[in-house]
Amino acid sequence: MITLPRRPRGGVHPDNRKAVTRSLAIRNAAVPSRCVVPLLQHAGPAAVPVVRVGDRVREGMLIGRAADSTAANVHAPVPGMVSGTTTLTLADERSCEAFVIDLEGEFDRLGKVAEPIDWQRTSVRELLRGIRDNGVVGMSGSGNAVHRKFNLPRAAEIEHLIVNGIENEPYLSADNRLMIEMTDGVLEGTRIAERILRPQRVTIALQKDSTQAIRNLRRRIRERGLDYAVRALPVNYPQGDERLLARAIAGREVSAERETSEIGVIVSSVATVYAVFEAIVYQKPVIERIVTLSGAALRSPANIKVRIGTPIAELIAECGGFVESPEKIVVGGPMMGHTIIDVSTPVTKATTAVLALTATEIYHGAETGCIRCGRCVRACPVGLEPTSLYKMLEHGELDQAQAAGLFECIECGCCGFICPAHIPLVDGLKNGKLAVTRHGGRT
Ligand code: SF4
Numbered sequence: 001m002i003t004l005p006r007r008p009r010g011g012v013h014p015d016n017r018k019a020v021t022r023s024l025a026i027r028n029a030a031v032p033s034r035c036v037v038p039l040l041q042h043a044g045p046a047a048v049p050v051v052r053v054g055d056r057v058r059e060g061m062l063i064g065r066a067a068d069s070t071a072a073n074v075h076a077p078v079p080g081m082v083s084g085t086t087t088l089t090l091a092d093e094r095s096c097e098a099f100v101i102d103l104e105g106e107f108d109r110l111g112k113v114a115e116p117i118d119w120q121r122t123s124v125r126e127l128l129r130g131i132r133d134n135g136v137v138g139m140s141g142s143g144n145a146v147h148r149k150f151n152l153p154r155a156a157e158i159e160h161l162i163v164n165g166i167e168n169e170p171y172l173s174a175d176n177r178l179m180i181e182m183t184d185g186v187l188e189g190t191r192i193a194e195r196i197l198r199p200q201r202v203t204i205a206l207q208k209d210s211t212q213a214i215r216n217l218r219r220r221i222r223e224r225g226l227d228y229a230v231r232a233l234p235v236n237y238p239q240g241d242e243r244l245l246a247r248a249i250a251g252r253e254v255s256a257e258r259e260t261s262e263i264g265v266i267v268s269s270v271a272t273v274y275a276v277f278e279a280i281v282y283q284k285p286v287i288e289r290i291v292t293l294s295g296a297a298l299r300s301p302a303n304i305k306v307r308i309g310t311p312i313a314e315l316i317a318e319c320g321g322f323v324e325s326p327e328k329i330v331v332g333g334p335m336m337g338h339t340i341i342d343v344s345t346p347v348t349k350a351t352t353a354v355l356a357l358t359a360t361e362i363y364h365g366a367e368t369g370c371i372r373c374g375r376c377v378r379a380c381p382v383g384l385e386p387t388s389l390y391k392m393l394e395h396g397e398l399d400q401a402q403a404a405g406l407f408e409c410i411e412c413g414c415c416g417f418i419c420p421a422h423i424p425l426v427d428g429l430k431n432g433k434l435a436v437t438r439h440g441g442r443t
């Protein structure tokens with residue numbers, strides 16, 4: 001195994017625009033009178049419905065069962081009546097069926113003080129079952145089923161568990177608040193992951209500018225006598241990418257086709273280990289999450305704990321609506337998020353943020369010709385030549401683009417961000433991947 005230098009390669013420094021929300025404590029959103037709950041909130045196939053229109057559901061009840069090991073269970077975020085089904089296009093442009101649940105009846109889970117479970121008496125198999133049953137997925141946008149990621153072959157050796165608190169997309173601060181306000185929950189979730197994975201080392205990675213979260217974590221780690229390192233990394237987008245973090249912390253690199261577990265590294269976000277904590281210690285399914293609402297078009301930005309299935313329009317109303325008409329609404333961060341048109345789109349397990357951006361927050365440069373400045377090449381964190389790939393794809397040279405590493409692209413947006421000619425490099429590369437898939441797949 002080759003050990004690599006741990007310096008960040010490439011990357012960019014967009015204005016982080018976190019100052020507004022970073023100091024805002026998490027607050028609870030109002031419970032919506034109607035939730036629209038997609039059966040596809042994870043990386044695999046849609047969940048299989050287990051309730052029907054007209055059924056009454058309890059809060060946290062299973063309504064969709066994972067179709068296979070890559071998928072995840074889906075639960076009712078509120079008690080009520082299943083009043084219908086609908087076909088949705090999600091923010092990430094995938095389509096799926098969704099249950100419409102009208103709020104009725106009692107909250108018998110979140111409104112009550114739950115007794116924590118002493119998970120240390122629980123076997124690894126049962127811990128994995130608890131994670132699976134409660135529908136825990138990668139909560140920082142990946143949607144990967146966590147029980148699958150953590151369920152490694154018996155012989156697999158994990159050298160490094162990295163808990164990812166980097167959150168380096170501009171505006172986003174929900175993970176930062178989670179580390180500040182729910183420090184013990186994050187650490188307990190990390191301990192559960194450690195018990196399952198048996199890594200030789202555990203590191204919690206943050207950006208240097210997350211000073212309060214760093215302080216809180218270090219203090220509680222010391223007070224609880226845990227053997228965890230807290231690493232404060234230089235601010236450099238997209239340092240939070242799983243493969244880049246494996247390189248920065250463990251000095252190991254893995255291609256896009258392989259899992260980081262194959263090089264002895266597991267990376268899990270702070271929001272994910274917190275969901276693991278709630279699933280195991282309080283047997284709570286993923287029926288809510290913390291979302292950052294920000295952008296200059298929004299009257300009152302916030303970090304809000306919100307029920308899955310809440311229409312985004314209701315979150316915007318929670319934040320006082322708009323001060324001016326937004327130029328665009330983005331779900332996720334501005335570098336890798338998805339623009340939506342329909343604000344009835346519901347919050348899913350993967351919704352990290354909703355941004356209402358004004359024209360001044362979006363750079364509208366007219367596209368001109370490539371001036372061969374090489375900035376996109378220097379910015380690419382995985383060592384690609386975006387400009388060459390883009391040209392190959394423009395000329396339909398799909399095989400050459402693949403050979404030049406098209407599928408190593410992590411779609412981070414650095415090349416497009418830095419390009420003085422405003423060439424839509426990332427869109428070109430994303431479309432190129434789709435074209436390869438349509439023409440018979442990867443070689
Ligand atoms: S979007 Fe792809 S090609 Fe562009 S900088 Fe990121 S990884 Fe490199």
Ligand code: SF4
Binds near residue numbers: 371387421423
């Ligand atoms: S950054 Fe833009 S202008 Fe410069 S080489 Fe790359 S594609 Fe060409």
